Amino acid sequence: MSISSTFHKWGSPRWFYQFSGRLLPWLAIFSLLLLVGGAVWGLAFVPADYKQGNSFRIMYIHVPAAAVAMGAYMTMATAGAIHLIWRMKLAAMVMKAIAPIGASLTFLSLLTGAVWGKPTWGTWWVWDARITSVLILFFLYLGVIALHQAFENRDAAAKACAVLAIVGAVNIPIIYWSVEWWYSLHQPASISFTGESTIHPSMLRPLMATLCGMYLFFGWLLLLYTRIEILEREKNTRWVQDLICGESR
Amino acid sequence: MYFNSVSELLSMSGHGSYVWFSYGVSALVLATLVIVARRRRAAAEQHIRALVRRKGATTSN
Numbered sequence: 001m002s003i004s005s006t007f008h009k010w011g012s013p014r015w016f017y018q019f020s021g022r023l024l025p026w027l028a029i030f031s032l033l034l035l036v037g038g039a040v041w042g043l044a045f046v047p048a049d050y051k052q053g054n055s056f057r058i059m060y061i062h063v064p065a066a067a068v069a070m071g072a073y074m075t076m077a078t079a080g081a082i083h084l085i086w087r088m089k090l091a092a093m094v095m096k097a098i099a100p101i102g103a104s105l106t107f108l109s110l111l112t113g114a115v116w117g118k119p120t121w122g123t124w125w126v127w128d129a130r131i132t133s134v135l136i137l138f139f140l141y142l143g144v145i146a147l148h149q150a151f152e153n154r155d156a157a158a159k160a161c162a163v164l165a166i167v168g169a170v171n172i173p174i175i176y177w178s179v180e181w182w183y184s185l186h187q188p189a190s191i192s193f194t195g196e197s198t199i200h201p202s203m204l205r206p207l208m209a210t211l212c213g214m215y216l217f218f219g220w221l222l223l224l225y226t227r228i229e230i231l232e233r234e235k236n237t238r239w240v241q242d243l244i245c246g247e248s249r
Numbered sequence: 250m251y252f253n254s255v256s257e258l259l260s261m262s263g264h265g266s267y268v269w270f271s272y273g274v275s276a277l278v279l280a281t282l283v284i285v286a287r288r289r290r291a292a293a294e295q296h297i298r299a300l301v302r303r304k305g306a307t308t309s310n
Contacts, residue, residue, distance in 0.1 A: 054261035
């Protein structure tokens with residue numbers, strides 16, 4: 001199959017709807033298994049941290065929420081770029097679907113971070129580079145949601161959101177390296193792909209479970225919300241009406 | 250289990266309220282995302298059914 005026909009197929013909302021329908025149950029099952037399993041493992045079975053005691057257990061939800069919030073933003077910015085360059089409508093729907101999910105995950109990472117900070121650093125909040133840049137990420141997501149609602153015209157809204165999403169992507173590397181570039185209360189990354197991780201394997205394994213679980217959960221939600229967008233935008237097409245009301249009408 | 254009893258698991262030597270609150274709110278937010286999706290989906294379906302009914306009514310007249 002040529003690249004252009006693959007692109008054409010993926011850009012077809014109808015094809016995407018049918019294909020994603022088959023993925024939904026698997027994503028739901030595996031994401032919940034990994035999230036619940038990893039959380040129980042991290043909450044009840046991993047030994048306490050020698051410095052932080054038990055507060056470090058918040059990591060098993062905080063790190064996945066923060067990592068997936070950033071990954072979701074890059075997905076949203078990429079979808080925005082695809083929409084701007086190739087005028088792919090499906091990409092605009094994906095972009096719109098991600099914003100509320102990403103905003104929720106960013107909110108969770110800020111909240112669990114604050115709750116983790118209190119017993120560990122002695123404060124809920126500091127205006128340091130890491131926390132401030134994640135707060136900006138939260139406002140970027142809210143900005144995309146607000147822009148979608150501000151425009152009457154759907155195409156104009158998608159274009160404006162795509163530009164905001166792409167420009168805001170500069171914030172993602174800033175979040176990532178903020179703990180190394182600036183002095184911060186926030187600890188640097190404990191997991192390294194290039195060197196040796198500074199986290200004990202017994203603590204790392206449940207984190208890998210909840211991290212994978214959160215990525216799958218995001219994938220599940222992304223498909224659910226994109227499919228709703230497809231139904232709403234294609235409501236006047238024959239295939240959507242047949243799908244909802246049955247073929248024999 | 251790492252803890253010796255359920256009450257120890259709940260209190261986590263003083264950190265329990267922070268830890269359990271974090272997980273409680275997270276479960277709530279993630280569940281809300283799924284519930285909102287289900288409601289929006291149902292509303293979209295209802296809208297499309299109404300649309301088809303109206304179309305059927307105008308074509309039969």
